[in-house]
Structure formats: C-alpha cells, structure tokens
Amino acid sequence: MEVAKLTDVTRIYKVGQVETRALNGINLTIESGEFTSLVGPSGSGKTTLLQLIGCLDQPTSGSVVINGKETTGLNRNQRADLRKGTIGFVFQFFALIPTLTAYENVEMPLLLNGKSAAERRKRVMELLEAVGMADRANNRPDQLSGGQQQRVAVARALATNPKLILADEPTANLDTENGEQVMEIMKKLNKETGATFVFATHDPRVIKYANRVVTLQDGLILKDSQANGKQRGDQ
Amino acid sequence: MINYFKLAYRNLGRHRRRSFLSGLALALGTALLMFIAAFFQGEMRSAMESTLRLNSGHLQVRDADYDPDKLSVAWEYLIENPSHIAAQIQTLDVVQTATPRLFASGIVSARDESVGVQIIGIDPASPANDPYRTLTAGEFLTADDRDGILIGYPLAQSLGLGVGDTLTLLVNTADGSVDQQPFTVRGIFTTGTTAYDKGIVFLPLAKAQAFSGAGDRASIIFVLLKDREQAEAVAAAISSPNYQVKTWRELNQLLVLVNDFSDAYLVVINFIILGVTVTVIVNTLLMSVFERTREIGILSAIGMKGRQIVTLFLTEAFLLAVGGVTAGTLIGWAASAYFGKVGIYFGDLGLSAEMLLEDRIYTYLTLESAINLIITAFVITLLASLYPAQMAARMEPVEALHGK
Incomplete structure (x- = not known):
C-alpha cells in the first residue's frame, strides 16, 4: 500500500530575484513498511523532499499524496491536522520542548489528538520502554544526553501510531554508539509496528540499515535501489 | 485537553526575572x-463639595435685577423680606435649609495694612453656616453681635490679627x-480652603444690613x-417673575464642565499609562x-494548529496579567485608601x-x-498580546524549524 506518492514534484525557492530549483520533477512512491534512506550531497534536495512528504512545505508544482490524500492545496490547519495523525518527525537537532519532561514530550502529540488520560499514560510508558527511556520519564531535556533526547524524540514521533515517520539526519549530532542505538531502535520499531520510516542522511551508519536507498543529486533522483541491489523503476 | 496553564x-518560568519585571x-x-483615578475623583468631589457648600449652595434666589459681579447693596438689586421668603422655601420637603445672605465688598485694615474682602452677612443660627464653624480661635458670631466679626485664618495670619483684636472695615454702601x-x-x-478663607469676612446679617445701608434686604436666599x-x-x-432662581449647575458652569470632562481626561491618561x-x-x-x-516549528510539525499556538501565548499573557493586575490593584487600593485618610497637601491653589x-x-x-x-x-493586555x-501562529513550520 502506498503511504506517499509524489508525482512530477518541483520546488523552487525565490530569494529576491534569484531562483533556486531545490527539486526538479521528482516522482517517488513510498510503500507501507519501508525503511528508506534519501541520500545525496548537501543541496541535493533531501531535506526539501522530506519536508514536502511531511506536509511542512508545499511544492511549486506537482502532486503530493499522503496516505491516499492529495495534500497540495490544503491550508495550514488542514496540513497540521494531517501531520497530527499520520506523520511523525525526528529532527537532526534534538527537538524536544525544553520545559516539558520526557514523558510530557511524548504525551504532546497524544494530547493534540485528543486521547484520554489513561490511553496517553499507557502509550507513553509503552514507547518510553521501547526506546529504553522509561526510567528517565520525569527528566527534562537538559537532564538528558543527546542520544537520550533523540530516543525520546523517536518515541514522540511514534506516539500516535503514524503511518509514516520522517527523520532528517537523525544521527548527525550523535556519537557512533548513540547513533547506532537510535538506528537499532528505529529498525526494531519498523519491524514490530510496520511503521514506514524515511530518512534524509549522508551518514553511512544510517544507510546500512535501509532496505531502500534513494540517491538525489541537483533536485533529481539519480538512483533508486533496494537493499538486494535491484533498481526500482519510479523514475 | 492540553493544559495551557x-x-x-x-514558559514564563524560563526567564523568571524577565517575567517578574513584566x-x-x-x-x-x-x-x-x-x-x-482616585486622585481625580477625590479632586472633583472636593471641588464640587467645597464650591457648593461654601459658595454657591444648591440653589440661589436673587432679585430679578441682581448682578453677582457687582457685589452691590443698592436696593434695586436686593430681595425684600428675605427672611419671610427663606422661611417659605424652608417648608418644602426636599429643602434642607434656606437662609438669607447679604454680600458686600469692603476693605479690612489693621496695622497699616489693607486687604480687599467680600463681606457676607449671615444668619448665625442657620445650619448652612456649618462649614464656617470650624474655628482655630474664638467663638462663632451671634445674631445680636453689633461689633463682632469672623475672619478667616489666612487673613488673620497676613494681618497679624488674633481674637479680641480690632480691625477697621470699610464698606461700599447702598447709596x-x-x-x-x-x-x-x-x-x-x-x-480648609485657603483660596476662600483669605478673602471672606462674616458679620451677623442684621449688622451687615445696618452697616451697609441695605435695610431689611439680602442679596440672595x-x-x-x-x-x-x-x-x-x-x-x-x-420660580417667580420677581426673582431669578439659579441652580448649582447654572452657578458653577465651569466646575460642571470640568467635572464632565474629567472622565474624558481620565480615559486619555489611562490609555497613555496602559x-x-x-x-x-x-x-x-x-x-x-x-x-x-x-x-513553535516543532509544535506545528507535530500537529499543533495556529489557534492552539495563539491560545498558548495568550495564556502566558493572561498569567502575567493576573499577577500584574492583582498586585497593582492591591498597591493602588492601599495607596488610595491611605491618601483618602491623610490627604495630599497642596496648599492654596489660588483657584x-x-x-x-x-x-x-x-x-x-x-x-x-x-x-x-x-x-x-x-x-487591553490580552488584546495587545x-x-x-498571531505572529507565532502564522510562522511557516519549515521556516520556524530553521529558526527563521
């Protein structure tokens, strides 16, 4: 089943009179349960592509369908609604809310989805257990290491059981050990829950976990290969 | 539901000092x-009460030809049989008191110094004279006193007069x-009103009438x-064709105007301070x-809507407002209560x-x-916030996530 389908997507940024074509006609389909890496050099369009799939941004032209729903033309609140229930995010920086505890950070998406107190409690503890952070539930981000913060961020991304989890350079600010741990956890959750993971990265440690690697260059898909080495025919 | 509070x-606790100072x-x-507000209201109340109590009363009955600026005791300006008219007015239920008064202009001299004054002839027994009964020395007048005079404290000070001292009073007479x-x-x-006390002397009505040649007449009731x-x-x-009856509003047009405008002044000052x-x-x-x-970008990315972001920031403003306005109310109330008791001394404002x-x-x-x-x-705090x-709510998540 298709979780995301991008058709002929371009994204052009205008700064003053200067136009930058970040994406130049992308066609890409992400199937349910994939563990996909978007790779490529800086400026190749990885983050832009991730932002479009995550409905954080809108394409200049083309179509982005998430979970069967066309997202181009949705207003800000409609996109927020779509993100709320369908998409989880893990960012490069440890994007936790500094005034909230680990528990409360994971609870926030559940609150936004209107879950009951009992449901929230069960789900938050389940996820903190899964990422090995249950014993630090009451710690605030400044009391956690970078790796611990990123694990909490992964738990938060999974809180609402989203179809799709998007991670932008999730290991960029982590040392090898913590980076491996975070990737192991995500891989495990991918297998256990069937959630789809898409990463933008140029970290070989991340790429080796992927079962599909999409290589971008100058806003175009250069190569789309599966872990078994087969080429895919999206583009 | 999100606990915005x-x-x-x-969030306010992140920068405690800044939140505290705000x-x-x-x-x-x-x-x-x-x-x-307390000062303005106190000032207007004082002005209204002093002016009405000491000067104009609530109503004045005058002869049809009376001209208050002349302070003349010429008979054509005066009311005949004033005691009889006052007694008739006094019979009305809504009237607290009615009393004849005679106004004349004069000069007080003592020890080679002279001061122009307004002479007021009063019925010493009338309760309308209560505001003048606070004496720093001596006694109040009696109706049959033939050479006694009541003078204000500042006038006594400036002429160096005490109780029992003699002064010379010169009056412009009826002829x-x-x-x-x-x-x-x-x-x-x-x-307590220097501007008034320094320019007024009181005589018993009968003596003032005899001294100025006004006969059995008075300037006003x-x-x-x-x-x-x-x-x-x-x-x-x-009302009667022989008299003019003036209400306190007609007698104090300036004061009524200032009073009406004081609310508007206050609104302007309020908005400046706020x-x-x-x-x-x-x-x-x-x-x-x-x-x-x-x-904000992260919250938006995980699905927080603009309305919820607005609510979050407004709640912060609300908490600041609760703390600030409560403390301010206590301070303002305490200061108003204190100065409502002891007053603020301004002295003679010369009005x-x-x-x-x-x-x-x-x-x-x-x-x-x-x-x-x-x-x-x-x-106003919430509206301004x-x-x-809104600025937070309108941020594009992509830009906000990059801290732009």
Whole structure:
C-alpha cells in the first residue's frame, strides 16, 4: 500500500530575484513498511523532499499524496491536522520542548489528538520502554544526553501510531554508539509496528540499515535501489 | 485537553526575572491608574463639595435685577423680606435649609495694612453656616453681635490679627458711598480652603444690613437641598417673575464642565499609562516568540494548529496579567485608601470662587472605577498580546524549524 506518492514534484525557492530549483520533477512512491534512506550531497534536495512528504512545505508544482490524500492545496490547519495523525518527525537537532519532561514530550502529540488520560499514560510508558527511556520519564531535556533526547524524540514521533515517520539526519549530532542505538531502535520499531520510516542522511551508519536507498543529486533522483541491489523503476 | 496553564506557567518560568519585571510593570501601571483615578475623583468631589457648600449652595434666589459681579447693596438689586421668603422655601420637603445672605465688598485694615474682602452677612443660627464653624480661635458670631466679626485664618495670619483684636472695615454702601467702622475679631474660622478663607469676612446679617445701608434686604436666599439632583425641580416650583432662581449647575458652569470632562481626561491618561505598560508585556512576548521560533516549528510539525499556538501565548499573557493586575490593584487600593485618610497637601491653589479646592486633596476610589480599571487593564493586555501570539501562529513550520 502506498503511504506517499509524489508525482512530477518541483520546488523552487525565490530569494529576491534569484531562483533556486531545490527539486526538479521528482516522482517517488513510498510503500507501507519501508525503511528508506534519501541520500545525496548537501543541496541535493533531501531535506526539501522530506519536508514536502511531511506536509511542512508545499511544492511549486506537482502532486503530493499522503496516505491516499492529495495534500497540495490544503491550508495550514488542514496540513497540521494531517501531520497530527499520520506523520511523525525526528529532527537532526534534538527537538524536544525544553520545559516539558520526557514523558510530557511524548504525551504532546497524544494530547493534540485528543486521547484520554489513561490511553496517553499507557502509550507513553509503552514507547518510553521501547526506546529504553522509561526510567528517565520525569527528566527534562537538559537532564538528558543527546542520544537520550533523540530516543525520546523517536518515541514522540511514534506516539500516535503514524503511518509514516520522517527523520532528517537523525544521527548527525550523535556519537557512533548513540547513533547506532537510535538506528537499532528505529529498525526494531519498523519491524514490530510496520511503521514506514524515511530518512534524509549522508551518514553511512544510517544507510546500512535501509532496505531502500534513494540517491538525489541537483533536485533529481539519480538512483533508486533496494537493499538486494535491484533498481526500482519510479523514475 | 492540553493544559495551557501548565505550559504557559513553565514558559514564563524560563526567564523568571524577565517575567517578574513584566508583571511588575503591569502592576505599577495598574496601581498608577487606580491612584490617578482616585486622585481625580477625590479632586472633583472636593471641588464640587467645597464650591457648593461654601459658595454657591444648591440653589440661589436673587432679585430679578441682581448682578453677582457687582457685589452691590443698592436696593434695586436686593430681595425684600428675605427672611419671610427663606422661611417659605424652608417648608418644602426636599429643602434642607434656606437662609438669607447679604454680600458686600469692603476693605479690612489693621496695622497699616489693607486687604480687599467680600463681606457676607449671615444668619448665625442657620445650619448652612456649618462649614464656617470650624474655628482655630474664638467663638462663632451671634445674631445680636453689633461689633463682632469672623475672619478667616489666612487673613488673620497676613494681618497679624488674633481674637479680641480690632480691625477697621470699610464698606461700599447702598447709596454708593463708603462707610467704615471698627470691629472686634470674635473668631477665626478655617474651611480648609485657603483660596476662600483669605478673602471672606462674616458679620451677623442684621449688622451687615445696618452697616451697609441695605435695610431689611439680602442679596440672595442660599438654599441647600437634601438631594442636589432635585435643584431643577425645586427651582421650577419656586420660580417667580420677581426673582431669578439659579441652580448649582447654572452657578458653577465651569466646575460642571470640568467635572464632565474629567472622565474624558481620565480615559486619555489611562490609555497613555496602559499603552506604556502593555508595550512592556508585548515586548516580553515578542522576545519569547523570537526565542522560541524553532520550538513553535516543532509544535506545528507535530500537529499543533495556529489557534492552539495563539491560545498558548495568550495564556502566558493572561498569567502575567493576573499577577500584574492583582498586585497593582492591591498597591493602588492601599495607596488610595491611605491618601483618602491623610490627604495630599497642596496648599492654596489660588483657584477662583467658581471652583474651590480644599488645601488637602483626599483620594477617593469608587468600587465601580476600580472594577472598570481592572477589566480595562486585563482586556487591553490580552488584546495587545494577540499581535505576538498571531505572529507565532502564522510562522511557516519549515521556516520556524530553521529558526527563521
């Protein structure tokens, strides 16, 4: 089943009179349960592509369908609604809310989805257990290491059981050990829950976990290969 | 449901000193608003009471030809049989008291110094004279006193007069000439209004009439009502072609005008103070929005809607407003209560008889104005906070996530 389908997507940024074509006609389909890496050099369009799939941004032209729903033309609140229930995010920086505890950070998406107190409690503890952070539930981000913060961020991304989890350079600010741990956890959750993971990265440690690697260059898909080495025919 | 109060409270706690100073600014602003309102209301109340009690009364009955500016005792300007008319007016239920008074202009001389004064002939027994009965020395006048005079404290000070001393009073008489006679200072009065006390001397009505040649006549019937709002109705009831009946509103047009405008002045001052105060709050929230741009991006990315982001920032403003306005109300109320008891000394403000002010102004805050100010401070703070809140809500998640 298709979780995301991008058709002929371009994204052009205008700064003053200067136009930058970040994406130049992308066609890409992400199937349910994939563990996909978007790779490529800086400026190749990885983050832009991730932002479009995550409905954080809108394409200049083309179509982005998430979970069967066309997202181009949705207003800000409609996109927020779509993100709320369908998409989880893990960012490069440890994007936790500094005034909230680990528990409360994971609870926030559940609150936004209107879950009951009992449901929230069960789900938050389940996820903190899964990422090995249950014993630090009451710690605030400044009391956690970078790796611990990123694990909490992964738990938060999974809180609402989203179809799709998007991670932008999730290991960029982590040392090898913590980076491996975070990737192991995500891989495990991918297998256990069937959630789809898409990463933008140029970290070989991340790429080796992927079962599909999409290589971008100058806003175009250069190569789309599966872990078994087969080429895919999206583009 | 999201506990916005918990989030807002923690967000304010990130920069405790900044939040405290913002709350303090609002507290001082609110306290200042209350105190200024109390001062204005106290001032207007004092002006109204002093002017009506000491000078104009609630109603004055005068001869049809009377000209108050001349202070003339020529017979054609005076009322005949004033005691009889006063007694008739006194029979009306709404009338507290009615008494004849004679006004004449004169000069007081003592020890080679002379001061121009207004001579007022009064019926010493009338309760309308109560404001003059506070004496710093001596006794009040009696109706049959033939050489006694009551003078104000500042006049006694400036001429170096004490009780029992003699002064010479010169008067412009009914026939246009002048007469003079020595009088003994019987008592020295103080109304607390220097502007009034320094230019007035009192004689018993009968003596003033005889001295000035006014016969059995008076300049006005001075009327106090139980309720001054009844003045127009009473004036209509006692009107006659032979007399002019003037209400306190007609007699104190300047004061009524100032009183009416004082509310408008107050509104302008309120908005200036609130404008400054609210700028501090808005500035605090704007700093907060700029500092938390990335955080707003994260909240937006995980599905928080614009309306919820607005609510979050408004809740922070609300908490600041609750703290600031509550503290400000307490400070403002305490200051108003204190100066309402001890007053603020201004001394002789040198205002005309059209608008008399006591030397000491006592602040006076009504519950209604206090509540109005609290609500205004609250609402304006929240309205002003909409700007930074909307700014946060309108951030594009992509840009906010990059801290732009």
